Amino acid sequence: MIDPKRVELSVYEGIPHLISPVVTQNKKAVGVFRWAIGEMEKRYELLQQNGARDIDSFNEKVAKRKDGEKLPFIIIIIDELADLMASFGKEVEGYIVRVAQMARAVGIHLILATQRPSVEVITGLIKANITTRVALKVASQIDSRTILDTAGAEKLLGGGDMLFVSPQFSKPKRIQGAFITEDEIGEVASFIRENNKQIAEEVSESAPQFDSVNGGYSEKNSPKNLSDIISNNNIFDQYTGNGDDDDLLEEAIETVRQAGKASASLLQRRLKVGYARAARLLDIMEEKGIIGPGEGAKPREVFLGNEGDRGFESKTDN
DSSP states (O other): BBHHHHSSGGTTTTTTOOSSSSBBHHHHHHHHHHHHHHHHHHHHHHHHHHTOOHHHHHHHHHHHHTSSSOOOOOEEESOOHHHHHHHHHHHHHHHHHHHHHHGGGGTEEEOOSOOOOOOEEEEEEEHOOOOOOOOOOOOSSHHHHHHHSOOOOGGGGGTTTTOOOETTTOEEEEEOOOOOOOHHHHHHHHHHHHHHHHHHHHHHOOOOOOBBBTTOOTTTTTSSSSSGGGTOOOTTTTHHHHEEEEEEHHHHHHHHHHTTTHHHHHHHHHOOHHHHHHHHHHHHHHHHSSSSOOOOOOOOOOOOOSSSSSSSSOSSOO
């Protein structure tokens, strides 16, 4: 569960179905997608090794052989996509599209929600790859078309009145959503927590610890499947990074080395990232002594030579 607003999904905190505590930081939310893509690729390898086409056939084979554990389904829920897109637009869009395109067959699904149905949030690529959509009452016909590709949601009555589209229906289907109070949600969540303590404890005890020094799990504690790491609070930390290991850092270094200058606009153009991430990459490179400090609107000085080993050539006098 990803909840940038911190208040919408907090009621579900602690239920044993969650693979981690509710994620509230956008940076860690990006780590969730990186983890999901890694999990997806591992599952496809498992399917290939076992001659299965999808998660259902894999689980059937495992059940018949009685020599392994079934793969559980994974659902990634994002309460407010707009905030995530504002911080990591292109990167998050790419992750969402890849998961939506490929992960369904291996049991990984997405539920995305937003109160701002604009084309900057629900991009054409995202909409093309998420074919099942629900629209509650919206303010305008434009908002309705952004979600459903057709007008109509602006005429809904509110109070759970909604339009539903999926590959099974050629036209939007009007349905009624049920109203559940916060107290009812809290009671159900508390019941689940109270009656599944033993399961949660067993899973938590078997969860391996990530070795931050060696950059992986020890062979003894290496997670064999998803259930080995459920309830591990730090499951996404290795995919999030601490700010110094941005996965575009090497490419950014090579870009400024070749250009002989460093600026946010250069990184935005070459790496196709937003300003916030470009500025963060500049900060990391400055901290590592690769580029000089900012001087207003001027490009920053680059302290790297042209050698292939990227050796440092300090341009400052000692």
